[in-house]
Amino acid sequence: xxxxxxxxxxxxxxxxxxxxxxxxxxxxxxxxxxxxxxxxxxxxxxxxxxxxxxxxxxxxxxxxxxxxxxxxxxxxxxxxxxxxxxxxxxxxxxxxxxxxxxxxxxxxxxxxxxxxxxxxxxxxxxxxxxxxxxxxxxxxxxxxxxxxxxxxxxxxxxxxxxxxxxxxxxxxxxxxxxxxxxxxxxxxxxxxxxxxxxxxxxxxxxxxxxxxxxxxxxxxxxxxxxxxxxxxxxxxxxxxxxxxxxxxxxxxxxxxxxxxxxxxxxxxxxxxxxxxxxxxxxxxxxxxxxxxx
Amino acid sequence: xxxxxxxxxxxxxxxxxxxxxxxxxxxxxxxxxxxxxxxxxxxxxxxxxxxxxxxxxxxxxxxxxxxxxxxxxxxxxxxxxxxxxxxxxxxxxxxxxxxxxxxxxxxxxxxxxxxxxxxxxxxxxxxxxxxxxxxxxxxxxxxxxxxxxxxxxxx
Numbered sequence: 001x002x003x004x005x006x007x008x009x010x011x012x013x014x015x016x017x018x019x020x021x022x023x024x025x026x027x028x029x030x031x032x033x034x035x036x037x038x039x040x041x042x043x044x045x046x047x048x049x050x051x052x053x054x055x056x057x058x059x060x061x062x063x064x065x066x067x068x069x070x071x072x073x074x075x076x077x078x079x080x081x082x083x084x085x086x087x088x089x090x091x092x093x094x095x096x097x098x099x100x101x102x103x104x105x106x107x108x109x110x111x112x113x114x115x116x117x118x119x120x121x122x123x124x125x126x127x128x129x130x131x132x133x134x135x136x137x138x139x140x141x142x143x144x145x146x147x148x149x150x151x152x153x154x155x156x157x158x159x160x161x162x163x164x165x166x167x168x169x170x171x172x173x174x175x176x177x178x179x180x181x182x183x184x185x186x187x188x189x190x191x192x193x194x195x196x197x198x199x200x201x202x203x204x205x206x207x208x209x210x211x212x213x214x215x216x217x218x219x220x221x222x223x224x225x226x227x228x229x230x231x232x233x234x235x236x237x238x239x240x241x242x243x244x245x246x247x248x249x250x251x252x253x254x255x256x257x258x259x260x261x262x263x264x265x266x267x268x269x270x271x272x273x274x275x276x277x278x279x280x281x282x283x284x285x286x287x288x289x290x291x292x293x
Numbered sequence: 294x295x296x297x298x299x300x301x302x303x304x305x306x307x308x309x310x311x312x313x314x315x316x317x318x319x320x321x322x323x324x325x326x327x328x329x330x331x332x333x334x335x336x337x338x339x340x341x342x343x344x345x346x347x348x349x350x351x352x353x354x355x356x357x358x359x360x361x362x363x364x365x366x367x368x369x370x371x372x373x374x375x376x377x378x379x380x381x382x383x384x385x386x387x388x389x390x391x392x393x394x395x396x397x398x399x400x401x402x403x404x405x406x407x408x409x410x411x412x413x414x415x416x417x418x419x420x421x422x423x424x425x426x427x428x429x430x431x432x433x434x435x436x437x438x439x440x441x442x443x444x445x446x447x448x
C-alpha cells in the first residue's frame with residue numbers, strides 16, 4: 001500500500017527524500033519492473049519517489065573526448081533509436097531493441113533495467129563489453145561503479161540504501177571495433193535464455209583477433225564478461241579451431257540455473273552456440289569495416 | 294494520500310480523485326467508466342490494457358495514474374469522432390479482425406500508435422508493433438491485414 005508519491009524536480013531532492021524514508025522509500029523511473037514486482041507482492045514500498053520530473057535525466061550526451069552519458073530516465077526506445085548511439089555503440093542499440101515489447105520499451109529505462117538486475121536482461125551484456133559505469137548518487141555524495149562490479153546477485157546490485165543511479169557512462173567507445181548482440185529466446189518478449197554481446201576488433205592484417213570482449217546474460221546469477229574466452233581469442237588467428245576452444249571456455253565460465261524457460265544444461269550448450277555465432281558475425285562485420293576504412 | 298486532480302483523457306480534462314497506488318488502468322475503468330482498457334495479466338505480458346500516452350503505446354497496468362497527470366491519454370473510446378468510427382475500427386470490422394474481442398481495443402490502439410508515427414509500415418513493421426499485445430483467438434493474420442489495409446487507405 002503506497003502512502004504517498006513524490007515527483008521532485010532535482011536529484012538532490014530525490015536523494016534527500018530517499019534518505020528520509022529509508023527502507024520505506026523506493027525510487028521509480030519508468031516503472032516497468034517495479035510495478036510488476038509490486039503487483040507480485042515482492043516489494044511493497046510506502047513512499048515512491050519518481051525521477052520523472054528531475055531535470056536533465058533524459059537523453060544522451062557526448063563529451064568532446066567522445067565519452068557518452070546516458071541519463072537514467074532514457075528509455076530503451078530512446079537508446080535504440082538514438083542516431084548517436086547507433087553510430088557509436090550499435091551493440092547497445094541492438095540490445096535495447098530486444099528488451100520486452102514495444103510498450104515496455106516506450107516507458108522502461110536503461111538505468112531501471114540494470115538496477116532491477118533480473119536474470120536474462122538484455123542491456124547489461126552490451127554495457128559490460130562497453131566498460132560502462134553507473135553514476136550512483138546519495139545524500140552523502142556521488143560515486144562511479146564499473147558495471148563489472150555493479151551486479152552482485154539475483155535482483156541484487158552494489159547500489160546502497162538511499163542511492164540512485166543518475167546516469168550510465170560509457171568511456172569513448174572504440175570506433176574500429178564491431179559490435180553485435182544476439183538473444184536466444186522462444187517468444188520475443190521474454191527474458192533472454194541466453195544473451196550474448198560481442199565487441200570485436202581485428203589486427204590490420206585481417207587475420208588475427210586484436211581485442212574481443214564478450215558479455216553474457218541469462219547464464220549466471222549476474223551478467224558477466226567471459227574473460228577466459230576473451231583471453232583465448234586475443235592475438236589468436238581467426239579459425240574454427242579457436243572458436244571450439246572459446247566455446248569450451250565459455251561453458252566453463254557460466255553458472256546457469258534451470259527454470260521454466262530452459263535447463264541449466266541447455267543454457268550451457270546454447271551459450272556456446274551463440275558465442276560462436278556472435279563472434280563469427282562480428283568478425284565478418286569487422287572485416288567489412290576494415291575494407292571500407 | 295488521496296488527492297483530486299485532472300487527467301487529460303481523449304481530449305478532455307476530467308476531474309478525478311486519485312490514490313497514490315492507483316494504476317492508470319484502475320482509474321480509467323473504475324473511476325472514469327472507460328472499460329475499453331481491459332484488465333488482463335496486470336504484469337505486462339498480455340497488453341489488453343494498452344492505451345496511448347502522448348503518442349506512445351503503454352500498458353496502463355504498469356503506469357501509476359499520478360505519473361500520467363499532464364499527459365494526453367487516448368483510449369479506444371476516444372477514436373470515434375462525431376459518431377464516425379476511426380478507419381482502423383472500420384478496418385477491424387471489415388476484415389473480421391477479432392473473435393472474442395477482449396484484445397481488440399488494445400490492438401486497434403497499437404495500430405494507431407504505429408500509423409501515427411509511420412503511416413506506411415511494411416508488414417514486418419506491423420507485426421513488430423504488435424509485439425506487446427496477445428490475441429488468443431485470431432492467429433493475428435486478420436489483425437495484420439486490417440492495420441495494413443487502414444494504412445493503405447483501403448477502408
